Amino acid sequence: MNEKAILDGKAVANRIKDKLKTRVEILKESGVMPSLATILVGDDPSSETYVRMKGNACERVGIISTKIHLPEDTTTEQLVQAITDLNEDDSIHGILLQHPVPPQIDERLAFETIAIEKDVDGVTSAGYGQTALGFGTYPSCTPAAIMKIMEDYNIKAEGKHAVVIGRSPILGKPVSALLLNENATVTTCHSRTTNLASHVRQADIVVAAVGRPEFIKGEWIKEGAVVLDAGYNKGNVGDVEYEEAAEKASYITPVPGGVGPVTIAMLLNHTVDAAEKTLN
């Protein structure tokens, strides 16, 4: 596979972040300090790492990162109160509640508490609905990243058959909606789909969002298909059998260095968008 066919997420992310630095400077000159609040409940090490990475990424472009760390035994009411306080705090422009929360918490209720104008991670049902209807301000960050990578590489979805494997509220469903809005014909597969391979074999665009290492086999990929692998599994392995898929694909995202870095860049982008809206 030639170098040009690798969708370089790091490069896409760096271009986004370079532009953000200028926008953040302008905001600060206008007296607005763009700010993202992250909420972590409990001590799950992976979640701690994700929150730390997001906080560090904020700081590198000049966004203020306010970290709220609540104990493992936090109740739904306490979490809802913490989110309500952030909704009412004018110095906070975006709110990210790290998923998953401990089992005693009603996660859906907590997500729904986030004010729509601060829902930079696209987790509320209102945000999802608006995205599906085609006027969403902040789609979930991984779907937004997938669309951004396609845009940067001038890969058009229109008229193509896109097969999305996964239907989670933050990934499979919204990315299916975004591809449909771009006039792709979309098939969304999930754990009850029969004969998954036959669907993937027909795809011009494959979006892998399963959460199982190398689950999508290289031999299923149609010659010339575009492969976007959102999967991130232990050992830095994606959901697609990379080497084998790369032999067939016209474009493919590596793992790591594909969808992941752009996801974080989209979160920062949405936060700066939200801060800019307070100027109007």
Ligand code: NAP
């Ligand atoms: P999730 O909530 O666990 O959803 C997984 C989806 O895969 C579900 O819709 C499930 O179907 C489907 N699935 C499971 N087994 C299947 C099978 N045998 N055949 C077909 N479909 C199957 O996961 P997620 O949060 O969407 O994440 C998916 C992957 O993306 C993970 O590797 C995660 O680490 C990664 N991710 C990456 C980023 C990033 O920034 N790059 C961000 C978020 C997530 P059912 O609905 O029927 O159960």
